Amino acid sequence: MMKPQKVSLKEKIGYGFGDAASSMFWKIFTFYLAIFYTDVFGIPAAAAGTMFLVTRIWDTANDPLMGIISDRTNTRWGKFRPYLLWIAGPFALIGVLLFTTPQLDLQGKIVYAYITYTLMMMAYTAINVPYASLLGVMTADGNERTSFASYRMVFAFGGSLLVVALFQPMVDFFAGSVALPTAYQLTMVVIGSIAVGFFLLTFSWTRERITPPKEQKNNLKEDLRNLAKNGPWFILLGAGVATLIFNSVRDGVAMYYFKYYIADDHVRESAIHFSKMTIAYSTFYLFLGQATNMIGVIMAKPISALLGKRRTFMFAMFAAAALSVVFQLTSKGDLLLIYSLQALISFCAGIIFPLLWSMYADAADYSQWTTGRRATGLVFSASSMTQKLGWTLGGSLTLWLLAIYGFEANAAQSPETLKGIKYMMGIVPAAAALISGLFMIFYKLSDQKMTQIIADLESQRAAENS
Numbered sequence: 001m002m003k004p005q006k007v008s009l010k011e012k013i014g015y016g017f018g019d020a021a022s023s024m025f026w027k028i029f030t031f032y033l034a035i036f037y038t039d040v041f042g043i044p045a046a047a048a049g050t051m052f053l054v055t056r057i058w059d060t061a062n063d064p065l066m067g068i069i070s071d072r073t074n075t076r077w078g079k080f081r082p083y084l085l086w087i088a089g090p091f092a093l094i095g096v097l098l099f100t101t102p103q104l105d106l107q108g109k110i111v112y113a114y115i116t117y118t119l120m121m122m123a124y125t126a127i128n129v130p131y132a133s134l135l136g137v138m139t140a141d142g143n144e145r146t147s148f149a150s151y152r153m154v155f156a157f158g159g160s161l162l163v164v165a166l167f168q169p170m171v172d173f174f175a176g177s178v179a180l181p182t183a184y185q186l187t188m189v190v191i192g193s194i195a196v197g198f199f200l201l202t203f204s205w206t207r208e209r210i211t212p213p214k215e216q217k218n219n220l221k222e223d224l225r226n227l228a229k230n231g232p233w234f235i236l237l238g239a240g241v242a243t244l245i246f247n248s249v250r251d252g253v254a255m256y257y258f259k260y261y262i263a264d265d266h267v268r269e270s271a272i273h274f275s276k277m278t279i280a281y282s283t284f285y286l287f288l289g290q291a292t293n294m295i296g297v298i299m300a301k302p303i304s305a306l307l308g309k310r311r312t313f314m315f316a317m318f319a320a321a322a323l324s325v326v327f328q329l330t331s332k333g334d335l336l337l338i339y340s341l342q343a344l345i346s347f348c349a350g351i352i353f354p355l356l357w358s359m360y361a362d363a364a365d366y367s368q369w370t371t372g373r374r375a376t377g378l379v380f381s382a383s384s385m386t387q388k389l390g391w392t393l394g395g396s397l398t399l400w401l402l403a404i405y406g407f408e409a410n411a412a413q414s415p416e417t418l419k420g421i422k423y424m425m426g427i428v429p430a431a432a433a434l435i436s437g438l439f440m441i442f443y444k445l446s447d448q449k450m451t452q453i454i455a456d457l458e459s460q461r462a463a464e465n466s
Helices: 009-041 045-071 082-098 106-133 142-175 180-205 220-228 231-261 281-307 309-328 335-371 376-404 415-425 427-440 447-465
Strands: 271-274 277-280
Touching: 009 045, 009 082, 009 106, 009 142, 009 180, 009 231, 009 376, 045 106, 045 376, 082 106, 082 180, 106 376, 142 180, 142 281, 142 335, 220 335, 220 376, 231 281, 231 309, 231 335, 231 376, 231 415, 231 427, 277 281, 281 309, 281 335, 309 335, 309 415, 309 427, 335 376, 335 447, 376 415, 376 427, 415 427
Parallel strands: none
Antiparallel strands: 271 277
16 A cells, blocks of 8 residues: 655665665675775686676576565665665675685685675675665655656765765775775775664665555565566566676776786876876776766756656667777877776666666566556666676676686786776777667666556555555
8 A cells, every 4th residue: 555655865875875874885796896806806707707607697597586585674764774774794794705715825815705695695695685665665656656767766876976986085094004905904994894884774764665565475486487477577677687787897807907908007107197196097997987987877867857767778778889889999198088988888888777677677667557466676676687697797798708818817918808897998888788779679667557557556556445
């Protein structure tokens, strides 16, 4: 039942804080974890790539399970909000362990990486699937959902900006007084504490208003059968996986690109200077990407209001593919062009994320409209599953390609290796973006169709309460 309650600005901000917390960790994993494993912890690139694949495939399977569990959770706080309270602390603690480097031989390091990374992804699932599912139960209004999703994405990129601005400078600061591995660990203590605070604000400031139909009984087999028939869900899954491959390959190889191709080693010749402040090329590149991502998020709602969600998503991905091809043609001396392309590509990527989250809510409504049953958590677990699967393939592909092209940590790279790094900044993400746009050609839940579906569901809720 949906209570007649106006959604406040405070609640939208509160919802946004949750993705600020998740995105802080997500961007650390995306930008810094691979190079931490290869250049600091000392794990070979191929071994790290295989570890990403094995652990993430297992973890991807956990997402629907977490959706099922949260759908069946009943507390005075609702179905999904309690997990923000219960998991925030373990989430931060495991993040610190992930960047801890015990003195072990190579085999021991690989085993430690497998264990801590598996635990990290399980904690991410346990908090992020319920968080994502909140979008489906806070309001039934399609425009408000897009608004919630936009706030979520603005705060997500705000968290990303924060971590890009803080992470490497904090590591460098701590490294002035402790060993480099300990500097990473202390940095994660600070960022983990901030993330816990953000999750608690989301728990405190949000409310669940939509509940399943009164006569609905728990029936996992039927929920899974309905999910298997949900065509829009599968299309979003495919488009989301391709989009995450696009992002994770570009983001995952960026630090290697600047360290080994642009030769960004934090010295005067490879940094940007503002007064007495020195900003490494890589930090400026990542910060610029997150800033223009955020602008894209802000523009998602007005552009989709003109073109519709499906066409906006599709055109943004096709544009990102074309711009990535141009990126492939740049050379190390074209810094202005490299930064300009980063801004444009990131703007396109930013547009699609609030649309994707809003479309997951539409897929949940579509499922209830066609079957009479609502399984919000199970449907929304597609969001986390998409992230994990796309990130799995993209992250593993990045490290495997580095190994195939002969990458050696902390050494001068061969021309063949540098060519491979460039491919991962241009051609590989271009192909993934193109595939994502092609998936959306087959998405049939137009804005007009969703207006009809929401009206029908509102009528059903009104009949239940009469």
